[in-house]
Amino acid sequence: MLEIKAVSCIKQDRCLFDSLSFSLKAGEIMQVEGPNGAGKTSLLRIIAGFARADDGQVLFAGEDIQHNYDEFAANLLFIGHKTGVNGQLSAYENVRHWQAVHGVRDNGEIYPLLAQLGLVGLEDVPVRTLSAGQQRRVALVRLWHNHAKLWILDEPFTALDKKGVALLQQRFQTHLSNGGGILLTTHQDLTAQFAQLLTLSLEYRL
Numbered sequence: 001m002l003e004i005k006a007v008s009c010i011k012q013d014r015c016l017f018d019s020l021s022f023s024l025k026a027g028e029i030m031q032v033e034g035p036n037g038a039g040k041t042s043l044l045r046i047i048a049g050f051a052r053a054d055d056g057q058v059l060f061a062g063e064d065i066q067h068n069y070d071e072f073a074a075n076l077l078f079i080g081h082k083t084g085v086n087g088q089l090s091a092y093e094n095v096r097h098w099q100a101v102h103g104v105r106d107n108g109e110i111y112p113l114l115a116q117l118g119l120v121g122l123e124d125v126p127v128r129t130l131s132a133g134q135q136r137r138v139a140l141v142r143l144w145h146n147h148a149k150l151w152i153l154d155e156p157f158t159a160l161d162k163k164g165v166a167l168l169q170q171r172f173q174t175h176l177s178n179g180g181g182i183l184l185t186t187h188q189d190l191t192a193q194f195a196q197l198l199t200l201s202l203e204y205r206l
C-alpha cells in the first residue's frame with residue numbers, strides 16, 4: 001500500500017530523520033513513536049503530501065504520490081492535531097459538510113452515527129460549545145464515513161475517555177480487517193489490542 005523510500009527531513013538546521021525507509025501493507029497498523037520534537041508530525045505530513053521531504057520518495061500503490069496526488073488524496077484520510085472541525089457549525093452540519101465535499105447525499109445515517117459516538121442531544125449545538133473529548137468525537141466521525149484506504153492520524157486518542165478509546169480501537173480493527181492501513185502517533189499503549197502492531201521509533205536528534 002505505502003512505501004517510504006530514503007526520506008529525510010531537516011527543520012531549522014536540524015536533521016529530524018535521514019534516509020528513513022519502511023512500508024505499510026493492507027491490513028497493517030503502524031505507530032510512530034518518539035519524544036516531543038522528534039519529528040513524528042513532520043513525518044506524517046510528508047507522507048500525506050502536505051510537506052515535501054528534503055530527500056526521498058513516498059509511494060502509494062507503487063506510484064510516487066506527487067505524480068497523481070488527486071488519486072492518492074482520494075485514498076487518504078488525515079486527521080491531525082487541528083481536527084478540521086468547524087466550531088461555529090453543529091456536529092450535524094460538520095458531517096453534512098464532509099459528505100458534501102465527497103458528493104454524498106444525506107442518507108439519514110448522521111444522527112444514528114452521532115448517537116453511536118455518544119453525542120446524543122448535542123448534534124445541533126455549535127461544536128465550540130462541546131468539551132474537548134466531545135469535539136474530538138465529532139472529528140472522528142469521518143472514520144465512520146469515509147472509504148479511504150489509508151488513515152494517517154496524529155494523536156487520535158487525545159481527550160477521549162475510556163469508552164471513546166475502546167470505540168476508536170474497535171473502528172481500527174474493522175478498518176484493518178477490511179484491508180485498510182493505519183499510520184498513527186499516540187502515547188496510548190496499543191500492543192494489547194493490536195497483536196500485529198508495527199512500531200517506528202524516532203529519536204530526538206541534535
Ligand SMILES: Nc1ncnc2c1ncn2[C@@H]1O[C@H](COP(=O)(O)OP(=O)(O)OP(=O)(O)O)[C@@H](O)[C@H]1O
Binds near residue numbers: 012
Ligand atoms: N513548519 C516548521 N517550521 C520550522 N520548524 C518546524 C516546523 N514544523 C516543525 N518544526 C520543528 O521540527 C521539530 C519536530 O516537530 P514535530 O512537530 O514533527 O515533532 P513531534 O515529534 O510531532 O513532536 P510532539 O510529540 O511534540 O508532537 C520541532 O523542533 C519543530 O520545532
